[in-house]
Structure formats: structure tokens, C-alpha cells
Amino acid sequence: MVAKVAWTRGAAGAVLSAVALGAAACSGGDGTPSGAVSSAASAVRSAGEAVSSAASEAAKAAESAAAVAKDKLADVKNGVDAKDQVTLGTVTTATDGYTTVPVTVRNTDDATKSFAVQVEFKDESGSLVDTVVVTVSDVAGKGTGQGTARSTHKLSGTVTAQTGTALRY
Known part of the structure; x- marks a missing residue:
């Protein structure tokens, strides 16, 4: 030292x-x-x-977006971990300057289920810059559903996305 x-x-x-x-x-x-x-x-x-x-x-x-996401996930009742049933597509920046990423969920249950998926946007250094929760409702048993995660504010630089918490309910 x-x-x-x-x-x-x-x-x-x-x-x-x-x-x-x-x-x-x-x-x-x-x-x-x-x-x-x-x-x-x-x-x-x-x-x-x-x-x-x-x-x-x-x-x-x-921090504010993370707090909102946490609250939304807390509202889900009887949710089970479904992180391994979520796939994120390619991150893009829309013409309005907001960052988006397609979200695909795969329902492994026999019954129709909905999903709450937390998507974390990170900058080049891996720091969290935004987080949102996407709800994909009424996915048929053994079927797939689609949604789009959209940043809550304009993000700059190279942005990546990863799945945070994902719940099937």
C-alpha cells in the first residue's frame, strides 16, 4: 500500500x-x-x-426507474421465477431517442399465463442507466408472447439490455 x-x-x-x-x-x-x-x-x-x-x-x-420497477414486481401475486423463459432481442434506439428491445417469453405451463419482465439497460461500463418492467399478458399454455421494453428516458452511447427479474403468474 x-x-x-x-x-x-x-x-x-x-x-x-x-x-x-x-x-x-x-x-x-x-x-x-x-x-x-x-x-x-x-x-x-x-x-x-x-x-x-x-x-x-x-x-x-x-434509481427512480429501479424503484418503480421494484414496486411493479411487488404487485405480482403468486409469481414464479421465469427468467429462463425470457429472451431479449437486439437493442435499438428509436427515432425519438428512446432505447428499445424486443422481449419474447415462452410459457412452459399448460395454462394461459402472464409475465412481468424487468429489463435493465446498462452503459458501456456495465452501470445501470435505466430499468423498466414489461408485462406480456395472456400467453397461451406452451405458447410464446411478445413485448417491447422502452427506456423511460433518452439514453446515449452504447447501451445493452439484460433480464433482471422475470415472473410468470
């Missing part, structure tokens, strides 16, 4: 030295940083704040 801390301090020192040298190189004749360096630092700070704010809003939206 000591070696890691020392390396981190050394790296931080190198970065600070580079920034100081860059500022000195771009200073006016009186030794003060030029407007370009000050503007660049301000732009970097503003961009960082915007990214942080967007990430925070995305996390809040995902």
Missing part, C-alpha cells in the same frame, strides 16, 4: 509540475498567467462540472 500511495503522490506532483510549467510558459511579461491559460482552466472546470451533473442526473433517473 505504501508504494501505491507514494506513486500516486509522485504522479500528482508530476501533473501539478506540468500545469505550473505550462502556466509559466504562457504567462505574460509580469509573470501572471495569460488569459488563455485562465480561460482553459475555467473551461476544463466547467466541463467537469457539467459531466458530473449529467452523471448525477443519470444516476438519479436510474
Whole structure:
């Protein structure tokens, strides 16, 4: 752990030295940083704040969607695990900017059943960015049913989908 801390301090020192040298190189004749360096630092700070704010809003939206999904699944009475009876298709972005994925359910029971399927949308790093519950109603015994999961908000970047909880009832 000591070696890691020392390396981190050394790296931080190198970065600070580079920034100081860059500022000195771009200073006016009186030794003060030029407007370009000050503007660049301000732009970097503003961009960082915007990214942080967007990430925070995305996390809040995902948390809210997860809470709604949990409530919907809790409303299902006498549901049995049916995750292995769900297949998700190819994730696409619709023209309105929302992300969708086809959901196919296979009813292995003899009687007509309905399904509640939680679909989790994740970003490139695997972080949850949205979750929805799709209901596929009245699937005939030994038959299949179709539905479409649609994100609750516009998602950007590469998005994948996976089945969270799936209940047959």
C-alpha cells in the first residue's frame, strides 16, 4: 500500500509540475498567467462540472426507474421465477431517442399465463442507466408472447439490455 500511495503522490506532483510549467510558459511579461491559460482552466472546470451533473442526473433517473420497477414486481401475486423463459432481442434506439428491445417469453405451463419482465439497460461500463418492467399478458399454455421494453428516458452511447427479474403468474 505504501508504494501505491507514494506513486500516486509522485504522479500528482508530476501533473501539478506540468500545469505550473505550462502556466509559466504562457504567462505574460509580469509573470501572471495569460488569459488563455485562465480561460482553459475555467473551461476544463466547467466541463467537469457539467459531466458530473449529467452523471448525477443519470444516476438519479436510474434509481427512480429501479424503484418503480421494484414496486411493479411487488404487485405480482403468486409469481414464479421465469427468467429462463425470457429472451431479449437486439437493442435499438428509436427515432425519438428512446432505447428499445424486443422481449419474447415462452410459457412452459399448460395454462394461459402472464409475465412481468424487468429489463435493465446498462452503459458501456456495465452501470445501470435505466430499468423498466414489461408485462406480456395472456400467453397461451406452451405458447410464446411478445413485448417491447422502452427506456423511460433518452439514453446515449452504447447501451445493452439484460433480464433482471422475470415472473410468470
